[in-house]
Amino acid sequence: MPETTPKGLTRLAFGGDYNPEQWPETVWQEDVRLMREAGVTMVSVGIFSWALLEPSPGAYDFGWLDRLLDLLHENGIRADLGTPTVAPPAWFYRAHPEALPVTADGTRYEFGSRGAICHSNADYRAAAANITTRLATRYAEHPALALWHVHNEYGVPVSACYCESCAAHFRRWLTDTYGTIDALNEAWGTAFWGQRYAGFDQINPPRLTPTVGNPGQALDHKRFADATMRENFVAERDILHRLAPGIPVTTNFMTALSQCDSVDYWAWGREVDLVTNDHYLITDGRRTHVNLAMAADLTRSVASGAPWLLLEHSTSGVNWQPHNPAKAPGQMARNSLAHVARGSEGAMFFQWRQSRRGAEKFHSSMLPHGGTDTRVWREVVELGSSVDSLRSIRGTRTRADVAVLWDWQSWWAQNLQWRPSEDHDPRERADAFYEALYDRHLTVDFAHPEADLSAYPLVVVPALYLMTEAAGNNLEEYVENGGTLVVSYFSGIVDEHDAVHDGPYPGALRDVLGLTVEEFSPLLKDDRIRVTGPDGSELTGDVWSEFVVPRGAETVWTYADGLTAGHPAVTRHRFGEGSAWYVSTRLTAQGLDALLGRAADDARIAPRADLPRDVEVVCRTGESGTFLFAVNHTALDTKVPLDAHGTELLTGERAAGQVSVPAGAVRVVRLDG
Ligand code: GAL
Numbered sequence: 001m002p003e004t005t006p007k008g009l010t011r012l013a014f015g016g017d018y019n020p021e022q023w024p025e026t027v028w029q030e031d032v033r034l035m036r037e038a039g040v041t042m043v044s045v046g047i048f049s050w051a052l053l054e055p056s057p058g059a060y061d062f063g064w065l066d067r068l069l070d071l072l073h074e075n076g077i078r079a080d081l082g083t084p085t086v087a088p089p090a091w092f093y094r095a096h097p098e099a100l101p102v103t104a105d106g107t108r109y110e111f112g113s114r115g116a117i118c119h120s121n122a123d124y125r126a127a128a129a130n131i132t133t134r135l136a137t138r139y140a141e142h143p144a145l146a147l148w149h150v151h152n153e154y155g156v157p158v159s160a161c162y163c164e165s166c167a168a169h170f171r172r173w174l175t176d177t178y179g180t181i182d183a184l185n186e187a188w189g190t191a192f193w194g195q196r197y198a199g200f201d202q203i204n205p206p207r208l209t210p211t212v213g214n215p216g217q218a219l220d221h222k223r224f225a226d227a228t229m230r231e232n233f234v235a236e237r238d239i240l241h242r243l244a245p246g247i248p249v250t251t252n253f254m255t256a257l258s259q260c261d262s263v264d265y266w267a268w269g270r271e272v273d274l275v276t277n278d279h280y281l282i283t284d285g286r287r288t289h290v291n292l293a294m295a296a297d298l299t300r301s302v303a304s305g306a307p308w309l310l311l312e313h314s315t316s317g318v319n320w321q322p323h324n325p326a327k328a329p330g331q332m333a334r335n336s337l338a339h340v341a342r343g344s345e346g347a348m349f350f351q352w353r354q355s356r357r358g359a360e361k362f363h364s365s366m367l368p369h370g371g372t373d374t375r376v377w378r379e380v381v382e383l384g385s386s387v388d389s390l391r392s393i394r395g396t397r398t399r400a401d402v403a404v405l406w407d408w409q410s411w412w413a414q415n416l417q418w419r420p421s422e423d424h425d426p427r428e429r430a431d432a433f434y435e436a437l438y439d440r441h442l443t444v445d446f447a448h449p450e451a452d453l454s455a456y457p458l459v460v461v462p463a464l465y466l467m468t469e470a471a472g473n474n475l476e477e478y479v480e481n482g483g484t485l486v487v488s489y490f491s492g493i494v495d496e497h498d499a500v501h502d503g504p505y506p507g508a509l510r511d512v513l514g515l516t517v518e519e520f521s522p523l524l525k526d527d528r529i530r531v532t533g534p535d536g537s538e539l540t541g542d543v544w545s546e547f548v549v550p551r552g553a554e555t556v557w558t559y560a561d562g563l564t565a566g567h568p569a570v571t572r573h574r575f576g577e578g579s580a581w582y583v584s585t586r587l588t589a590q591g592l593d594a595l596l597g598r599a600a601d602d603a604r605i606a607p608r609a610d611l612p613r614d615v616e617v618v619c620r621t622g623e624s625g626t627f628l629f630a631v632n633h634t635a636l637d638t639k640v641p642l643d644a645h646g647t648e649l650l651t652g653e654r655a656a657g658q659v660s661v662p663a664g665a666v667r668v669v670r671l672d673g
């Protein structure tokens with residue numbers, strides 16, 4: 001079994017990406033001195049260093065990295081060492097220009113940024129394997145080495161390549177997947193528009209076409225592109241495992257749905273030894289702490305509930321959004337500890353020392369341009385000490401109350417062209433249901449639709465357009481055995497090939513939901529629809545409505561106007577020992593809360609009326625105890641009730657019956673017992 005925790009790291013991880021090659025070596029001494037002052041325990045190095053390590057083909061310079069790793073070791077700082085394969089040197093592209101990726105319209109990217117890689121390219125694969133082998137051979141035994149950091153954020157900025165070499169690789173992948181061309185023709189429905197293929201050699205990647213292309217081809221190409229990146233990760237990982245046994249291997253994910261949409265992290269989570277994640281606040285006017293919690297929960301879920309590590313976030317503003325506000329005082333610590341609450345074994349940043357040159361010089365860092373006499377630096381030092389006081393939580397796991405189903409492949413399928421409404425966005429529904437659960441103070445695990453759900457009293461399906469028969473059966477079994485299910489509209493419609501399930505909608509779910517949907521009736525932009533309940537309650541929907549025909553389900557809310565007036569809008573179906581709810585319009589936050597309130601009653605989940613909005617309470621538990629995290633995102637001091645006594649780890653104070661959490665602060669109580 002490969003190691004899953006960074007070797008030799010006895011505390012939580014605290015530190016960041018460290019790019020000392022941007023500075024004269026004299027600065028390194030100051031770096032490590034300040035790292036010690038801040039309580040840094042680990043740094044990520046060498047991620048973009050290929051051009052320095054191999055300045056010309058076959059000529060290597062490891063001297064500077066030797067000195068750097070020695071210096072880190074002498075100062076008790078662990079190294080997360082990158083394989084620099086996200087940034088091949090200029091000489092490599094001169095020799096192999098076809099390793100630059102090509103877009104769907106045939107444009108080839110140029111050298112001069114990063115991540116310009118065709119993952120099918122044999123020369124790239126050979127060069128990546130070579131530099132990885134050199135690094136592993138040289139540093140396997142280095143005492144500073146804690147973790148391998150392969151590549152950087154697979155899937156961004158380039159998610160797929162459409163070149164000739166990818167076309168050949170795609171054909172091989174399709175041959176392996178389908179075996180015969182007849183099977184492919186059937187799966188892709190090529191009888192439509194005369195798209196039939198007589199052999200695999202006739203197939204290309206879904207390049208630019210005059211109008212909408214074949215959806216099965218587009219979906220498989222996404223799967224292929226994801227699998228191809230994963231092949232390259234696995235190739236590097238296997239070299240590292242072979243040459244440096246005992247050192248865990250990771251690659252940094254970007255699970256936030258707004259930050260990467262091209263990687264199936266369920267599959268990737270099974271390949272890494274330790275799940276690590278990068279998370280940046282998107283300042284689009286929404287509640288950033290809710291998006292953060294969602295990304296952290298999703299990361300923990302792709303790690304199957306095991307501890308994971310936040311490998312990058314920002315101390316303050318980033319530099320790549322249209323507007324990049326600084327973080328408010330205290331926000332950095334709150335963000336960091338909110339990740340820790342949800343399973344991260346520390347908090348790392350991009351980056352240690354702010355660059356003076358290059359594209360990211362206006363991105364915040366732990367050590368800003370302004371030096372140590374700055375608010376950011378003071379907060380970094382304070383956070384280092386807070387993180388250190390939480391070291392006893394290592395290895396504990398976050399406890400979840402409910403599950404939300406999520407599937408990247410279903411998302412890809414749903415986002416293909418020519419759907420009933422371009423305003424229906426599955427990610428928006430996932431965000432909205434998550435936010436509604438967050439506001440009910442429920443901790444969420446995400447789950448794959450075919451996963452075992454028996455541990456959860458309530459399972460929510462925000463939007464799962466693509467659902468296999470196996471997933472449908474899984475949900476049936478879950479409800480039959482007593483679970484409570486909530487399903488949002490346009491779920492369970494197509495199979496894994498984007499072919500509509502046989503019979504009335506929603507094919508994969510109609511039995512468990514006890515209904516059929518005769519027709520979708522999407523609304524025009526800005527149209528609203530009223531929905532009324534038997535108790536006189538009125539909710540509002542937009543974007544979508546449906547002609548729902550109950551076939552065993554009871555109607556709970558009914559459309560009061562629009563084309564679907566008089567038809568059920570929200571239904572509930574007793575099925576086996578459990579119940580299944582269905583909502584056929586896009587409810588507002590208030591509507592979702594009303595629906596989830598009813599479903600939570602079925603699931604016997606008591607409401608938490610004792611916690612104010614935006615005060616987050618999350619528990620981690622394990623051999624070293626139970627730890628209650630209370631994160632106060634509000635501007636008011638608050639008190640969080642405790643049903644036990646304990647010790648608050650950041651202040652050392654005793655807490656009995658309740659813990660005071662000042663405005664904007666975090667408290668972590670280790671419960672007695
Ligand atoms: C990450 C990336 C880092 C840095 C950072 C800036 O996505 O891994 O190298 O660019 O963004 O926010």
